[in-house]
């Protein structure tokens with residue numbers, strides 16, 4: 280296979296707490312991303328804390344990828360961009376600096392790279408590896424808030440960087456899971472960063488927006504303002520907490536609780552007719568009882584309120600509520616819960632909408648479901664990073680050597 284073809288094919292694997300989602304895609308001659316295959320397989324091998332069952336993850340990755348690639352004859356991919364999330368990922372804003380020259384000189388691409396590396400080296404803990412080092416602002420001597428200092432004159436360059444790192448031991452095990460399923464990890468991506476690539480517009484990122492990805496075991500928040508990333512964080516609460524609440528309260532099997540949530544539930548109980556009733560199967564003797572639908576929705580609403588309050592607390596703690604002029608974008612499977620958007624909008628008091636994955640062609644079911652935002656974002660980010668690396672390599676051997684050194688830093 281030619282190198283060009285190789286570069287234009289990509290496998291994205293989103294390892295979620297409830298499912299593994301694999302998407303195989305190609306970039307066509309107009310550089311549009313065409314989805315060739317989609318595979319989803321249930322997975323409960325990963326919790327918000329980390330790996331619970333390695334074998335389950337390997338088998339879910341194998342199954343999801345096999346399904347995706349079976350629909351994509353002619354595609355031959357060995358490497359995958361892999362989305363991860365959980366308490367083993369840390370995010371922080373940090374800074375680095377380089378002295379250019381006492382009397383000033385022009386900033387080069389290498390200076391910028393060195394400046395970012397200095398931030399990484401100062402702030403990465405020993406047992407963590409770098410997933411993303413996203414420059415937010417640069418400062419050149421007395422001038423602050425520079426987006427791109429390339430070609431400017433100055434003496435000292437400083438970079439303000441949003442650094443996302445992951446615990447090395449857990450990433451190493453996840454890398455092994457992907458390898459055992461038959462693929463190499465091209466790069467790990469923090470899931471909400473991927474989701475923001477497929478759901479947010481540049482305009483929203485400029486205006487100020489919070490992306491809230493509500494998954495199974497986690498809710499991830501990413502805030503953008505004036506085009507740069509302000510904050511990212513994963514909260515350990517998600518849609519499975521709602522299902523567990525229903526399961527416990529009504530003493531009904533988990534699968535029934537899940538169906539009650541999805542097909543009869545709502546996060547706004549007062550909108551439900553107080554007389555409307557439902558049948559619920561109990562564990563005990565599989566007996567069916569009749570309950571008020573409004574009671575079910577009150578239980579859902581209580582957990583949703585807790586979840587949204589956690590999001591508000593996170594935003595308030597960083598003083599970010601005031602910059603969200605572009606509002607809130609909800610995505611992830613749990614954003615499909617009836618009434619959740621309305622509830623979030625009334626509690627956060629910001630314009631709120633659901634973010635669907637954009638910018639790919641093929642597979643109608645993908646663009647109509649927020650569960651696929653991460654996987655589709657992985658494709659966007661994966662192709663973009665390949666293009667950046669290509670441009671970087673093209674700039675000469677000296678850079679290649681530096682890049683290898685950077686990888687070594689990221690890997691150990």
Ligand SMILES: Nc1ncnc2c1ncn2[C@@H]1O[C@H](COP(=O)(O)OP(=O)(O)OP(=O)(O)O)[C@@H](O)[C@H]1O
Nearest residue numbers: 295296297298494495496497518519611612613616
């Ligand atoms: N129509 C629906 N209504 C309510 N909840 C739904 C609906 N469809 C899916 N969900 C919930 O979405 C959750 C799964 O979302 P998603 O696929 O984004 O999670 P994940 O990526 O596997 O998990 P995580 O992001 O926490 O690692 C489950 O809790 C599921 O019950």
Ligand SMILES: [Mg+2]
Nearest residue numbers: 295470494653
């Ligand atoms: Mg997810």
